[in-house]
Amino acid sequence: MKKVKVYVTLRESVLDPQGSAVMGALHSMEYSEVKDVRIGKFLELQIEEGTRDVDTVVKEMCEKLLANTVIEDYRFEVEEAVSK
Amino acid sequence: MKKVKVYVTLRESVLDPQGSAVMGALHSMEYSEVKDVRIGKFLELQIEEGTRDVDTVVKEMCEKLLANTVIEDYRFEVEEAVSK
Numbered sequence: 001m002k003k004v005k006v007y008v009t010l011r012e013s014v015l016d017p018q019g020s021a022v023m024g025a026l027h028s029m030e031y032s033e034v035k036d037v038r039i040g041k042f043l044e045l046q047i048e049e050g051t052r053d054v055d056t057v058v059k060e061m062c063e064k065l066l067a068n069t070v071i072e073d074y075r076f077e078v079e080e081a082v083s084k
Numbered sequence: 085m086k087k088v089k090v091y092v093t094l095r096e097s098v099l100d101p102q103g104s105a106v107m108g109a110l111h112s113m114e115y116s117e118v119k120d121v122r123i124g125k126f127l128e129l130q131i132e133e134g135t136r137d138v139d140t141v142v143k144e145m146c147e148k149l150l151a152n153t154v155i156e157d158y159r160f161e162v163e164e165a166v167s168k
Contacts, residue, residue, distance in 0.1 A: 022127070040125070043122070044121070
């Protein structure tokens with residue numbers, strides 16, 4: 001079993017209204033040192049190793065479903081899952 | 085300037101319907117090797133160094149606004165921001 005961590009972030013050129021809203025809230029809470037906030041997604045997948053290469057499969061899943069590559073970038077890390 | 089990466093994840097005991105929906109979609113796309121999906125948030129903050137300690141400030145912001153500690157866990161990393 002592999003544990004895959006996927007980070008999906010908005011491309012730098014894309015406006016992030018959710019991040020702006022959070023920054024506004026932080027400023028109103030007196031955290032004026034915060035100069036920028038960008039919000040993305042963080043996905044943790046558990047993948048059973050089979051005949052297909054995990055890296056290839058995760059890349060495909062990101063391109064097809066997990067990230068909107070028009071406006072988002074993604075990166076991922078594959079780790080050996082710790083059995084419980 | 086410091087770059088802070090904050091990861092907010094649902095606690096393990098909390099159901100993740102969004103993750104289940106994504107897993108269902110992946111299964112219907114023939115990615116049956118995916119056994120679990122959990123979805124969280126990933127925030128990138130730019131923080132100007134001032135009189136307050138960045139670690140303390142970020143911890144406070146997470147507790148008060150960025151994470152709902154009843155159902156979510158958070159962790160963060162502070163990096164030196166690369167000036168552009």
